[in-house]
Amino acid sequence: DGGITQSPKYLFRKEGQNVTLSCEQNLNHDAMYWYRQDPGQGLRLIYYSQIVNDFQKGDIAEGYSVSREKKESFPLTVTSAQKNPTAFYLCASSIKRGGASPLHFGNGTRLTVT
């Protein structure tokens, strides 16, 4: 079945270390997104990419970086500059930019930094 795979489901890191979260999709979607969710809150957009080799900052990009070298992959790096990295991270994709196409989400990676 087609879908979005995020790995790992749980990730633990020490403060000061960079960590990369994986997101792979086999839906042949052009656009991909990273969101962050904190307990009891909605989702906030970190970065998005409408096409390979191009990406844009979302509302809370500071302390994060991304790459989009392949259509199916959009990894997110949480750097040591991110002040509050512990959160639930969600990757999503959609068919194309604009239009009314909905987002499809992965099942998330829960990152804990101590």
Next chain:
Amino acid sequence: DAKTTQPTSMDCAEGRAANLPCNHSTISGNEYVYWYRQIHSQGPQYIIHGLKNNETNEMASLIITEDRKSSTLILPHATLRDTAVYYCIVRVRNAGNMLTFGGGTRLMVKP
């Protein structure tokens, strides 16, 4: 994107219809209404969306008022597996697929 207002929580008896309201009084003419739900520790799941006509799919029905200032998501026969947080979002077509999720409604389906 227009702001949405939803009740914080709702209960529904198993087998009965769950009606989840959403107010979006500042919605513009080209903004769609989307509904997603999120079961604990999983990614949000797309349910349905619409512009001005009522919509129905295998999961739910979406009723949008004539003035488009509010909408209702209807789960016709709620099951325990429908217990989740339901998010109502309005989004401008062709503005990219960035979505801003608010707090949503926590629906508890009870036996």
